[in-house]
Amino acid sequence: MRSRNENSRYRQKRGEALAGYFEKKYGSNFGVRSELKMDALKKQNDDQLLTTPHEEEHK
8 A cells, every 4th residue: 555645645656667567467468668667658658548540530
């Protein structure tokens, strides 16, 4: 469990975990190099979601 900060709220996760750790732990395959950090992977996926084919159809 994450620790709480001074405001008694949970601290934010830092995203420093490597993708390979989660691939190994959960048996998944993200299709990226295992040394990629999770915050970088999340940013890549967020960028892809912003330009979905559905949005391009409505232009």
